[in-house]
Amino acid sequence: xxxxxxxxxxxxxxxxxxxxxxxxxxxxxxxxxxxxxxxxxxxxxxxxxxxxxxxxxxxxxxxxxxxxxxxxxxxxxxxxxxxxxxxxxxxxxxxxxxxxxxxxxxxxxxxxxxxxxxxxxxxxxxxxxxxxxxxxxxxxxxxxxxxxxxxxxxxxxxxxxxxxxxxxxxxxxxxxxxxxxxxxxxxxxxxxxxxxxxxxxxxxxxxxxxxxxxxxxxxxxxxxxxxxxxxxxxxxxxxxxxxxxxxxx
Amino acid sequence: xxxxxxxxxxxxxxxxxxxxxxxxxxxxxxxxxxxxxxxxxxxxxxxxxxxxxxxxxxxxxxxxxxxxxxxxxxxxxxxxxxxxxxxxxxxxxxxxxxxxxxxxxxxxxxxxxxxxxxxxxxxxxxxxxxxxxxxxxxxxxxxxxxxxxxxxxxxxxxxxxxxxxxxxxxxxxxxxxxxxxxxxxxxxxxxxxxxxxxxxxxxxxxxxxxxxxxxxxxxxxxxxxxxxxxxxxxxxxxxxxxxxxxxxxxxxxxxxx
Numbered sequence: 031x032x033x034x035x036x037x038x039x040x041x042x043x044x045x046x047x048x049x050x051x052x053x054x055x056x057x058x059x060x061x062x063x064x065x066x067x068x069x070x071x072x073x074x075x076x077x078x079x080x081x082x083x084x085x086x087x088x089x090x091x092x093x094x095x096x097x098x099x100x101x102x103x104x105x106x107x108x109x110x111x112x113x114x115x116x117x118x119x120x121x122x123x124x125x126x127x128x129x130x131x132x133x134x135x136x137x138x139x140x141x142x143x144x145x146x147x148x149x150x151x152x153x154x155x156x157x158x159x160x161x162x163x164x165x166x167x168x169x170x171x172x173x174x175x176x177x178x179x180x181x182x183x184x185x186x187x188x189x190x191x192x193x194x195x196x197x198x199x200x201x202x203x204x205x206x207x208x209x210x211x212x213x214x215x216x217x218x219x220x221x222x223x224x225x226x227x228x229x230x231x232x233x234x235x236x237x238x239x240x241x242x243x244x245x246x247x248x249x250x251x252x253x254x255x256x257x258x259x260x261x262x263x264x265x266x267x268x269x270x271x272x273x274x275x276x277x278x279x
Numbered sequence: 280x281x282x283x284x285x286x287x288x289x290x291x292x293x294x295x296x297x298x299x300x301x302x303x304x305x306x307x308x309x310x311x312x313x314x315x316x317x318x319x320x321x322x323x324x325x326x327x328x329x330x331x332x333x334x335x336x337x338x339x340x341x342x343x344x345x346x347x348x349x350x351x352x353x354x355x356x357x358x359x360x361x362x363x364x365x366x367x368x369x370x371x372x373x374x375x376x377x378x379x380x381x382x383x384x385x386x387x388x389x390x391x392x393x394x395x396x397x398x399x400x401x402x403x404x405x406x407x408x409x410x411x412x413x414x415x416x417x418x419x420x421x422x423x424x425x426x427x428x429x430x431x432x433x434x435x436x437x438x439x440x441x442x443x444x445x446x447x448x449x450x451x452x453x454x455x456x457x458x459x460x461x462x463x464x465x466x467x468x469x470x471x472x473x474x475x476x477x478x479x480x481x482x483x484x485x486x487x488x489x490x491x492x493x494x495x496x497x498x499x500x501x502x503x504x505x506x507x508x509x510x511x512x513x514x515x516x517x518x519x520x521x522x523x524x525x526x527x528x529x530x531x532x533x534x535x536x
Contacts, residue, residue: 056384143370152367155327155439156381157356 049161063167072175083183087190095200109209116187126229134237138258141241142251176230236262286335297493313490360430366422368414375410400428420451
């Protein structure tokens with residue numbers, strides 16, 4: 031029963047993707063929808079990403095400093111550990127998970143409400159490719175803006191760590207900057223951005239799937255939105271493992 | 280004209296439509312009536328192509344719906360206007376944006392032309408000074424009229440209305456019925472209305488089909504509703520005392536028993 035349902039979901043997901051990636055009816059209207067989604071899903075997440083990144087960066091530095099309190103270990107290792115934690119895992123994965131909560135709920139509930147209030151049927155009857163018009167701009171917005179958010183998150187996480195280390199005196203500014211520059215691998219940024227783009231695709235398409243196919247009323251919209259958050263988070267975690275295995279091992 | 284022949288539709292073991300034949304003429308207000316659960320909405324969705332039929336023919340002026348490709352169906356839909364039961368206006372768009380949406384999506388008209396056509400349609404349904412309001416800021420009756428304006432903005436050949444006056448007070452419901460009838464005649468549209476409102480039946484029903492248990496049980500005009508002896512139809516239409524009195528008076532006038 032569970033396997034049948036799972037396979038049915040997978041099949042319907044790919045059918046939906048087939049509908050989403052169809053030639054737009056009118057590029058100008060898609061562009062307007064894209065700009066609106068860029069603002070709603072991307073720009074409106076800036077504040078949340080900034081605050082979380084600064085404070086988590088600070089906490090990572092403090093915790094690393096406390097764990098490396100040993101005269102033999104040079105202090106700049108604190109900065110190296112902070113940098114690697116933030117670039118490899120915190121920014122691309124944790125921020126994507128946080129965005130999953132916000133963006134997924136927004137997408138699934140918006141599309142679900144449109145479905146139950148027959149606004150999607152209205153689009154279909156007009157002749158609009160509803161899946162494409164409603165979902166494609168959201169995917170494009172997240173694919174373009176999430177990497178910007180993640181790069182910003184990396185920067186602010188490290189800045190947060192820098193200030194936390196300096197203010198508490200656990201690591202000096204010079205040692206922190208030396209540590210940041212030591213043994214730096216640009217490939218890690220590439221790895222983080224690949225993860226971000228894949229996660230952005232998962233977040234938007236899984237949420238769209240759950241929202242677009244809602245049946246029922248307000249209760250079902252809520253239930254499907256919750257399912258969308260859980261499912262996209264699980265898929266994201268599995269994808270994180272697969273990408274890490276493929277790119278870093 | 281829309282011609283329907285032996286349309287059947289099932290959902291699993293549930294046979295909802297059991298072979299319906301009907302003809303909906305242009306310039307006339309065609310009504311589909313029946314009790315809740317009689318198959319009206321499924322029939323309307325089949326006509327719109329939102330449900331595929333299991334058997335039968337739906338013919339739009341020589342174009343058979345079931346033989347059309349997805350793209351052909353999409354093109355046909357540009358000739359359809361639809362007024363949904365709950366209006367189905369886009370919440371995030373203003374009244375003006377709702378009405379102009381199909382023009383922006385499917386035509387290359389200039390901004391001025393779009394504004395002119397939008398205002399014409401809004402004036403036609405007697406909506407004034409509400410262009411920049413959102414659907415949540417206007418009354419149910421106004422929402423219905425905006426939905427009608429949106430449905431006619433592309434000059435449709437076929438207009439479908441699903442219970443257009445549900446949830447409205449009797450006076451507003453009458454205004455909506457009259458408006459649909461006027462528009463149908465003025466633009467020579469083939470209009471199909473799904474309803475169980477008996478005021479609508481007696482007021483605007485040029486051609487009425489009565490569905491019961493997924494089958495067409497009766498067909499006629501609003502005048503013939505009064506004189507029919509079809510028991511199911513009489514029981515459905517004249518279920519209230521008021522309508523029974525109207526029927527008795529009308530039959531007396533026509534010297535019918």
